Amino acid sequence: MSGHSKWNNIKRKKEKTDGAKAKVFTKIGRELAVAVKEGGGPDPNSNSKLKDCIAKAKAANVPNDNIDRIIKKAAGDGDDTKYENITYEGYGPNGIAVIVETLTDNRNRTAGDVRHYFDKFGGNLGTTGCVSFMFASKGVIIIEKEGLEEDKVMEDCLEAGASDFQADEDVFEIYTEPEDFSGVRDDLEKKGYEFVSAEVEMVPNTYSTLTEEESITKMQRLLDALEDNDDVQNVWHNWDNPDSDDQE
Template identity: 60%
Template sequence: MSGHSKWANIKHKKEKTDAQRGKIFTKIGREIAIAVREGGGADPEQNSRLRDVIAKAKAANMPNDNINRSIKKAAGEGDGANYVDLQYEGYAAGGVAVIVEVVTDNRNRTAGEMRHIFDKRGGSLGATGCVSWMFDRKGVLVIDREGLDEDEVMMQALEAGAEDFEAQDDAFEIHTDPADFSAVREALEGQGFSFETAEIEMLPQNTVAVSDPDTVQKINLMLEMLDDHDDVQNVWHNAELPEEDE
């Protein structure tokens, strides 16, 4: 089946920069707030969008107490913040396509700050749709492969409705159509699987190899600034960057 090993490297690099647990939990809490408001209430049984965010939270090792507290807070509209989710698109240095997903309670502030980050690091913010056509929106489930049989996991994933399956050195990566993501995830959970990551992602159709040291530095600094921004939920890009020294 088709491989996305380059994408796996991109994703793992992103996850290293996202290692601040408290910030991750705050960001997921905002996603929970939107899911409760727009997905149909605070009962996960009746709200598939909330179920998906809870699965993402558990994959990020967010404690159940934090998850439940975020749901109750969202249901009670305790802080009065009116969060919206937005998407910004543009280019980093070297013509690298970048998509930034944000959750904010102040559109104007966030738009200005996104433009500043792109400009500061040699990029340019573009119009909606300027780069998203280079990506495919897919559900992505990653399972630690330790102790598991590849053929068995692949068979169960495909029977559950997955589109694609790839065995990596340390994990199995399963892709779904976004519309089937919840059903596939819940079917695999029912088989006893747990996930390293579980969310809808933007997968680049092709990657851009970047080797010039100055361009690499500009891209990395831009990605770090975006990851560190409180409103930014996810950053997707199509750069194939050199491995950083551990």
């Protein structure tokens, strides 16, 4: 299982400007609000969806005050915005598989935007299921290597129930089955580990490369456009671009 694409994504998120960081906070805030309303209330002990969102928010360095404020607002009557989860699937340049997960209060606006991005940058939006079979849903936990002993981390992860463990250049990558993710994460948290990232992701079964400069540029611009859209929560793809630290 290739992992460097994931780490490039994390590095990019860590190096974002304050403006882009605010956008990330806004998107995670929207996820938190939906988790409160749809997952069963503001208590993470009885709302596993919210608990997972809080862990994701903390890994993205969202301040605790922000998290608490969003949860309180969503639990009260102050925000009656209705969001729905819509997932789009399509192809980037040269058939790169792309999955776009959105939370939107206006499906027509979001569908129009997503279709426009694919058309503009050499791809095409497909039908539901056209590329998702090329991905597997997995819990992915990223821990920075610095100061940690690999054998000890691997032992702790496998003991916690992880299905796969890999050491990359800068990080440890821990994979779990989706249903085991929360338990593994909680167990590692109790052991004192801090996470660069922790969430359930769509992981490609195989990766594809692009060799033409024009296709690489268009693919990057497609990912940038999707990422900049406030309705887009996650973008998963099977583009393997090992020469770039600037990949989504």
